[in-house]
Amino acid sequence: MTEHLPNLAITIVGTLDPAQQEIFDRLLTTAFYKPDQTEEERWADNDRYSSDDKVGYALAHSGDELVGGMILLERALPYGGRTVRLGGIGGVATDPAWRGRGIAESTLRAAMEALRQRGAEVAYLCAIPELGRRLYAKAGFAPLGRPYTYRGRSGKGYTDHDGWLAPLTDPALCAAMLADTATLDLAGSNW
Numbered sequence: 001m002t003e004h005l006p007n008l009a010i011t012i013v014g015t016l017d018p019a020q021q022e023i024f025d026r027l028l029t030t031a032f033y034k035p036d037q038t039e040e041e042r043w044a045d046n047d048r049y050s051s052d053d054k055v056g057y058a059l060a061h062s063g064d065e066l067v068g069g070m071i072l073l074e075r076a077l078p079y080g081g082r083t084v085r086l087g088g089i090g091g092v093a094t095d096p097a098w099r100g101r102g103i104a105e106s107t108l109r110a111a112m113e114a115l116r117q118r119g120a121e122v123a124y125l126c127a128i129p130e131l132g133r134r135l136y137a138k139a140g141f142a143p144l145g146r147p148y149t150y151r152g153r154s155g156k157g158y159t160d161h162d163g164w165l166a167p168l169t170d171p172a173l174c175a176a177m178l179a180d181t182a183t184l185d186l187a188g189s190n191w
């Protein structure tokens with residue numbers, strides 16, 4: 001069980017000023033840095049994951065230092081003849097020097113509450129199974145358990161299998177989406 005860091009301050013903001021944006025971008029670059037990634041793989045990552053639907057940020061500070069954060073997203077998703085207010089979590093990052101102290105877990109809870117307060121019905125994210133089980137399941141996420149499709153910035157279509165959903169304001173809708181067997185189309189990029 002992770003020992004949680006005391007004195008962690010978590011804030012939810014709609015936008016970042018240029019200085020905050022620079023610090024947040026640096027956190028993402030550091031957290032997601034893959035030394036062996038080829039140019040082609042980097043292009044594919046940029047193509048697949050987009051933050052065009054972002055509605056805010058959850059930021060974790062220890063003192064003045066940004067130690068972790070994530071992006072809050074939202075999309076009107078056509079689903080089963082209706083539109084679902086789909087909340088999303090992306091860019092989940094903890095500074096490597098601060099990992100293993102519950103920062104992502106605490107920040108995720110605040111981010112989920114912020115999405116709920118905005119009125120998002122169901123939350124979506126993508127994650128490998130182990131991280132999903134150890135981190136995201138604690139905030140209510142369950143594996144989608146079937147393929148989902150989305151479009152990259154380039155228009156290229158992708159199919160992946162690492163989707164997770166969690167209830168926000170509509171648990172019955174989330175349960176129905178999880179029980180469905182049809183491929184889920186994200187109607188946009190991945191997050």
Ligand SMILES: CC(C)(COP(=O)(O)OP(=O)(O)OC[C@H]1O[C@@H](n2cnc3c(N)ncnc32)[C@H](O)[C@@H]1OP(=O)(O)O)[C@@H](O)C(=O)NCCC(=O)NCCS
Pocket residue numbers: 001002031032068091092093094095098099100101102103104105106126127128130131134135
């Ligand atoms: C994933 C990441 C955000 C976790 O941050 P963190 O602040 O260290 O996470 P926490 O301390 O809150 O950990 C919460 C739980 O997740 C587990 N966990 C953390 N990172 C994990 C990983 N990479 N794989 C599997 N489990 C992980 C922890 O062990 C803990 O579980 P426990 O309480 O049962 O021990 C951080 O490792 C990171 O920035 N990674 C690189 C970017 C990334 O992969 N982002 C996620 C994309 S989906």
